[in-house]
Amino acid sequence: MEFFQYKNIDTPAKGDLLISEPLLPDNNFDRTVILLCEHNEEGSFGFVLNKLSMLNVDEVLDEVESFKTNLYVGGPVQQNTLHFIHDIEPLYQSGQLIQEGLCWGGDFDLLISLLKANAIDQNKIRFFVGYSGWSEFQLQQEIDENTWIVARGVHPSYIFNTDPDKLWKDTLEKMGGRFKVYANYPTDPKLN
Template sequence: MEFFEYKNIDHPMKGDLLLSEPLLPDHNFDRTVILLCEHNEEGSFGFVLNKLSILKVDEVLEEINSFDTNLYVGGPVQQNTLHFIHNIPVLRESGQQIANNLYWGGDFDQLLWLVQHGEIDKDKIRFFVGYSGWSEEQLQQEIDQNTWIVARGVHPSYIFNTAPEKLWKNILEKMGGRFKVYANYPSDPKLN
């Protein structure tokens, strides 16, 4: 089940994806896809879904030494923090719902127990160091300046099951129209 919607969205909302414009000059967000976890009058935050860390989760958490899964760089803010998004039924109650079947955080002790007992499907969870954040009205200003493309209605299974290096391009292609053209822009237009 895959569904993507793009409209001239005036105000993004929690659960939307932010895709960087193809020629965004900020290397922190070059061809990134950010899951927007909160967006309100106080500010916004989310996690970069397609920027792998050089480390694996079991290399940063001693408690889960047998959980060899990718660790992502969620953004440039507070990279000394660890976060996770998931679709794990037993953790839903303690997590914060972002969208249908997609949650942020939860009871960390319960998560550790589930990992240690082999009860976690690696295709239903992602771990991040740091996050991406915007102050009050900052994200809206960036959207108005065409820094971000907003995608709505991307199913969580698509997020978890698409290779990180293909996510940005695949979503733009599925959005169609001019976005399909953006998906094929060269990283450096001078080399075209």
Template sequence: MEENPSVDPKSGHLLISEPFLQDENFVRSVVLLCENNENGAFGLVLNKLSILKLGELIDELNFLDCEVYVGGPVEQNTLHYIYYGEQLLEGSIKLGDQLWWGGNFEQLVSKLKLSEIDLGKIRFFIGYSGWSEGQLKSEIDEKTWIVSDSTYTNYILNSSPEELWRVILKNMGGEYQVLANYPIDPRLN
């Protein structure tokens, strides 16, 4: 497992915010990088729960009491989703071992209505995190983000939003294990 690769991180990598990052959008956040190319980067914050439920956003799914996460501060009027397992939707993009991003929205709604998707293996997001060309690399060089090439899929979908940041750092081992225990405000320690 490679941490903080010297090259730009790739789709499927995780960006883990450094312990003292004060940007309210990214405090103690874990971002799944979905795309990173010459035009910029796109990712989803995995551990910031919104107050909305999926059924409140999509009329056809008003019977679903499924949590929705805040994927980031950009375009919070958009819905994104990732899922684990075999490819279920046409057009989904593979991010890692059995981890998929997006896909045919009509298929998604249909499969959800027919209970053909395990809600424990899918996560929904409003908005996303975006970086302009070179911005993410600059932030990584400034040590704003810890990069991991492992998606820790089992932790992504099975850890509480409050614990995900710590769980992933602990499992990265070494110096990262120590960072996992840093208090949010060291003055209060």
């Protein structure tokens, strides 16, 4: 699997990963990897892939008792909302395609039915409370200020199957070059 970083990227695209710079001084996005689900002239949004909440999905969905998978904090915006990304074929038609093999959302009633029937592979879906959002031009400005590193060409199975505790470091290492060095930056450079 290959990762690409575009130094002169004009604009990121949905399906890209946004990797926070190693010393980003924002607790909401410290060493995070965000899946960009939409990016257009009106703004951008995505989900933090490596920030676990303290709850499991079955603790927030009363209708589902046996789906004991992690619930993630998708970002600081509207943390009273529930979102999901998936590679679940029956939900493709009602969801928003991010890239081949990766959708956002879909028919919630159908999702609940599939969960109750144990017809969903836990390795093909992720649930989030809240999301990460940027107003018009805000994300591009942050990229220009070197707040985010953009990775393109990431396979959906990498998103679903990489340990969230290792995702930030692993992604930078796979990108190679100077990014491999970033992966080993200490969390507190004063301790170096």
